[in-house]
Amino acid sequence: MYALQFVAPVISPADGEVRHMGVHPSWFQDVEGPVPPARTGLAGTVIAAAISVMRITVAPDPVDQVITFALMVQGAANALGTVASSGGAGPVEDFGTFEGLAIAVAANDSLRIRATFPTWITTNPTDLYITGTLWIRDTAEQAAIDLIQANLDAHIADAVAAHAASAISNAPAGTIAATTVQAAVDEIASEYGTADATLQTLIDAIETEIGEPFPTSRLDALETLMGAGTLDPNISIAEAFLRLRSAGVLKPVAGEFSPLLG
Helix, strand or coil: CEEEEEECCCECCCCCCEEEEECCCCCEECCCCCCCCEECCCCEEEEEEEEEEEECCCCCCCCCEEEEEEEEECCEEEEEEEEEECCCCCCEEEEEEEEEEEEEECCCCEEEEEEECCCCCCCCCCCEEEEEEEEEEEHHHHHHHHHHHHHHHHHHHCCCCCCCHHHCECCCECCECCCEHHHHHHHHHHHHHHHHHHHHHHHHHHHHHHCCCCCHHHHHHHHHHHHCCCCCCCCCHHHHHHHHHHCCCCCCCCCCCHHHHC
16 A cells, blocks of 8 residues: 655635645646646555645634545546535644545556635635645555455355364363363263263163163153263162162153062
């Protein structure tokens, strides 16, 4: 990105007068041609401009007066905006900041700023001093910004692989000590596998002891006890039976576990 400066001499603009400002402080003409222009160094886009309007002493009007500015690119006008020159006693300086511009320029284009003055209500100012600045983003810089934005947009839109699970943090909680999502998933899978194997071992042992299948109506309750740590896989089958019966998972109902619970 680079900037270009524009300057003009102190003037006393007439009603509705148009003046052109370039890079030489002695020129502020009604005809654009003679005014030494600023020249673009690189092709790009004018993205912002700022205008300063300073009135040193004379108060032209009791109210603000609007001056309209345009950027002349190779003689073609591109609107910038307006600056309200303050009424009342001077000295006073007013600013206009114009952002979000998108004025294309080629390398070595001639640039001037055009000022269109209002019809002054009472008294024309005799001591206006105007300066301007343009900010130009060159084409290579814009291409780099566009590429970054495209990559960012693609990243945000990627609902599947925007981030590896190992790159997303996880706050340890409960029995999960992992600090990344991937590690937490692995830890849960490992613990689930162990619990599932332990549960099946207990069911197999119960079925062996009682000589009949474990009732499916009691599986959910058994899994809940195992998941909550109520049943230690290292305890004996007899102890497991006592705890299951105490928890209401096993009940002495006819036809269920009759060999042991009869």
